[in-house]
Amino acid sequence: MAEKSLEIKDLHASVEGNEILKGLDLCMNKGEIHVILGPNGSGKSTLMNVLMGHPKYEVTSGTMEFEGEDVCPLKTFERARKGIFLSFQTPEEIPGITVENMLRTAKQAMTGQSVKILAFRKKLQKTMEQLKMDPSYAERYMNVGFSGGEKKRNEILQLLMLEPKLALLDETDSGLDVDAVQIVSHGVSAFHNEENACLIITHNTRILKQLKVDRVHVLMGGRIVEEGGAGLIEEINRRGFTHILDAAK
Amino acid sequence: MKQEIYSPIPERTWRWLGVNDTRYSLPTAEVGSYNKSPLAAPDARVRAIEELPEKFREFVQKAENAAVPPAAAFVEEKKNSGSFIEIAANDTVETPIYLDYILDEASPVLVDEQFIYARRGSKATVVISYRGDGAFHRGLTRIYAEPEAEIHLVKVQLLSTQTNHADSVGVYVDKDACFRFTAAEPGAAESATTLMVQLAGDNGEADCESLYFGDETRSIDMNYILRQQGKNTTASMEVHGALLDESQKIFRGTLDFQRGAKGSVGRENEEVVLLSPKVRNRSVPLMLSGEDDVDGHHAVSIGKMDENKLFYLMSRGLDLPEAQRLVVEAAFNPVLERVPLESLRAEINAYIQRRLCHA
Ligand SMILES: Nc1ncnc2c1ncn2[C@@H]1O[C@H](COP(=O)(O)OP(=O)(O)OP(=O)(O)O)[C@@H](O)[C@H]1O
Ligand SMILES: [Mg+2]
Numbered sequence: 001m002a003e004k005s006l007e008i009k010d011l012h013a014s015v016e017g018n019e020i021l022k023g024l025d026l027c028m029n030k031g032e033i034h035v036i037l038g039p040n041g042s043g044k045s046t047l048m049n050v051l052m053g054h055p056k057y058e059v060t061s062g063t064m065e066f067e068g069e070d071v072c073p074l075k076t077f078e079r080a081r082k083g084i085f086l087s088f089q090t091p092e093e094i095p096g097i098t099v100e101n102m103l104r105t106a107k108q109a110m111t112g113q114s115v116k117i118l119a120f121r122k123k124l125q126k127t128m129e130q131l132k133m134d135p136s137y138a139e140r141y142m143n144v145g146f147s148g149g150e151k152k153r154n155e156i157l158q159l160l161m162l163e164p165k166l167a168l169l170d171e172t173d174s175g176l177d178v179d180a181v182q183i184v185s186h187g188v189s190a191f192h193n194e195e196n197a198c199l200i201i202t203h204n205t206r207i208l209k210q211l212k213v214d215r216v217h218v219l220m221g222g223r224i225v226e227e228g229g230a231g232l233i234e235e236i237n238r239r240g241f242t243h244i245l246d247a248a249k
Numbered sequence: 250m251k252q253e254i255y256s257p258i259p260e261r262t263w264r265w266l267g268v269n270d271t272r273y274s275l276p277t278a279e280v281g282s283y284n285k286s287p288l289a290a291p292d293a294r295v296r297a298i299e300e301l302p303e304k305f306r307e308f309v310q311k312a313e314n315a316a317v318p319p320a321a322a323f324v325e326e327k328k329n330s331g332s333f334i335e336i337a338a339n340d341t342v343e344t345p346i347y348l349d350y351i352l353d354e355a356s357p358v359l360v361d362e363q364f365i366y367a368r369r370g371s372k373a374t375v376v377i378s379y380r381g382d383g384a385f386h387r388g389l390t391r392i393y394a395e396p397e398a399e400i401h402l403v404k405v406q407l408l409s410t411q412t413n414h415a416d417s418v419g420v421y422v423d424k425d426a427c428f429r430f431t432a433a434e435p436g437a438a439e440s441a442t443t444l445m446v447q448l449a450g451d452n453g454e455a456d457c458e459s460l461y462f463g464d465e466t467r468s469i470d471m472n473y474i475l476r477q478q479g480k481n482t483t484a485s486m487e488v489h490g491a492l493l494d495e496s497q498k499i500f501r502g503t504l505d506f507q508r509g510a511k512g513s514v515g516r517e518n519e520e521v522v523l524l525s526p527k528v529r530n531r532s533v534p535l536m537l538s539g540e541d542d543v544d545g546h547h548a549v550s551i552g553k554m555d556e557n558k559l560f561y562l563m564s565r566g567l568d569l570p571e572a573q574r575l576v577v578e579a580a581f582n583p584v585l586e587r588v589p590l591e592s593l594r595a596e597i598n599a600y601i602q603r604r605l606c607h608a
Contacts, residue, residue: 052564055556080566092561095552096522096579105575106565141579158565 002029005197011062020046022222031194038219083165087155094142148175156187173207185210283329287348298331311421312391324389331362342373352383363390367398374401382409388416394426406434415441424450431587435462441470448482458487460584463496476505481512490521491577497529508539517547
């Protein structure tokens, strides 16, 4: 039997007293790629923030397990060190900290070992090349003055450098031009293997071209209302979310 | 028992902020002796302050303006150490002259008076550090830079959180001379520092960069005044700081363009990162202008490490102290890069690291 990566059961979560997630279930195995589709405001980013432990969100009931371990009691940095990675829908600008410095410190924190500067720098440069990022960005402050697309590419750079076990990608493809979506998609496929899992939120199917999607979940009103194989993407593209909601009723 | 005196800032404009006066306390405790040599090896350019020739008094006097006057009187009277450093005309001193003062049980008090006389066309860097654990330090450093001299003063203060620190620097810059100032003073329980530079001659330059660091309940008081008198002078003041916990800080930075300072340029910039909602941060940039033909700018940027930024950093596996360390290091690096001694730079870093781990 395949090993479980992420298992969410009857998850309820609220932000500032408003319940956003209302009994969400989701299960995925190692080696799989899952996609979450859902209209704006349905709670997709909320789910990501809750999985990563944003202090503003409160889990009121339900469970979340990562590789068999309850993640609720863990702090954000502990979840990251266990191998959960979130590519942010809107990455933060961190003035003063360069991309290289941030990544080196993060890598050190993740592995608990000191990172050899030269080897690290070499890998960073290679990965930036792969993502067609100008090497000078390594010396720039994290996301400061980056264009929307550059910020997203920088998220994938972090994904490839930190090599987590579960990648949560929150609309990493939005705001990217055609070529950039290709590059990011290639990046995700380079990352993915039998030992890790990807959970991808998207409004766009182009990012999925390079990837073999195992399962699709439709999130509406804080719950998964429909699930299926890769074929579901095509169906939603054709008929929209309302149709799904009607069918689910 | 402490007796307190106040140093006025040039214009009484900020009364409502409660920032008009610098708190510079004069300890009444016994000063005692400080018998250690601050020099690692004897240097012919460095003599005891008592050996200052009488004929140089007038130059000391010109730099005098600079310091909080009662502080100067206090230091002159009570000093237990200090040096007179003379850089000969056209001499370029490659290796920094380094004075290292260490407070400890045997010498818990330091009152130092320094006078640096940079003769015409000379070039030198003087580093003065105050370290260790003691009761208090009061210091006064005066500098006279003759025409075309270039002098860089680096002050490093890594005193323990039990020690009280107040230091005053006064500088007279003659024409075509350049004064550089670098201060890395993250230590002490309470710290009050003043810097007063008088760009007296034409084309004089002052280039000042400092860092401050507040944590726990520390209080920091900084008062910098760059007075531009000569034509075409250039002054810049760049201050970087980080405040944590319940620390408080006030920074007064004044660019004072005096009549006749035609074509002069002044820049003042402060960047502070607030890492806790409980800090008290006050910035008082001030520009005085007695001359129309000048170009002055000041800016203060306050960066708050908000919840979302911290969440972003932590989602990359950094815990709070690590995230704070990155932010603080980033803020301080430009200033630290100006400290010319590698070992001292490492020590400043280690000191700040220790303080952050504590937090
Ligand atoms: N602080 C808050 N207080 C109240 N409601 C909030 C708060 N933050 C988010 N919400 C609401 O939660 C709902 C879900 O938001 P979320 O960002 O998870 O949507 P999403 O599915 O990611 O949408 P999109 O596709 O636009 O990114 C929205 O209706 C939003 O307005
Ligand atoms: Mg979203």
